[in-house]
Amino acid sequence: MAKPKLKAHVINREWCKGCGICVHFCPKNVLELDEEDKVVAARREDCICCKMCELRCPDLAIEIETE
């Protein structure tokens, strides 16, 4: 299977509660909380599209869109 290619981190800022779970467990340290405590993909080029952030988000606030 070809490696999935990242299209976008789709983040719902209204739903994200800034719990930091996705940030903490991202294996590539891609994510960060911004000054409003909302998640942002600060180093998107490092993302390996494992989707662990999406699977562990308690608020269904982050999705990984691949090509």
Add this chain to the structure above:
Amino acid sequence: MAIKGYIRERFFPHIWCPGCGHGIVLNSLLRAIDKLGMSKNEIVVVSGIGCSSRISGYVDFHTLHTLHGRALAFATGVKMSLPELNVIVPMGDGDALAIGGNHFIHSARRNIDMTAIVMNNRIYGMTGGQYSPLSGYGTLATTAPYTNIDNAFDTVELATAAGASFVARSTTYHVQQLTKILKQAILHEGFSVVEVLSQCPTYFGRKNRKGTAADMMEYYKNNTTPVGSTAKKENPDLIERGVFVEKEMPEYCKEYDKIIERAMKESS
């Protein structure tokens, strides 16, 4: 269908606190149902009262939000009248095993076909952090400021002893395993119990100095082990996760149908 197709988006963002494990259980359950390819119409989610029980409001299936501790009783009524539906009953640890403990053991004993999910955060979240039968000896709670002296139930052992034909445990850290187990539990014909260790950072976490939601999930990662592993032999304190029981047994609704048939024959 993407999992967003299975929720009532109008009620989001949900009421759960930042980092509450119950949201991860919801996430995982939606994925399990999506992978099974079930239609919304064939699923009924029945819950009681508690933070965990709010889950029924968020899913776009047939739903019943009932009374604290009584979800399994309502679910039994639904299943007996419409046995073709898949009944899923998410409960808090207090809901399932304190006030609802009797319904729990007897549903297991009857082996009625439904999936009971025990969202175990070891505390009463909704009412402000009272200890539950799963808090365990030595924990702190609003109602145990000098530490709790009650021992905890082991949900898996309790469900097994009561006769559940499918018994499993996972955690909010192990989401891939959790989704797989939920799929298996939903497909299983009989009473399925899935215990999910689910963090309450607001009460259990704060009272017991367990750190952030992510810290509490790290704990699940570092203090659990697959069932039957050698690690457990070396460190008996590890909590096992995986499928503990999976057996075929006569299912209650099917047996009840036979009784109806017998009665009809004898009366005709």
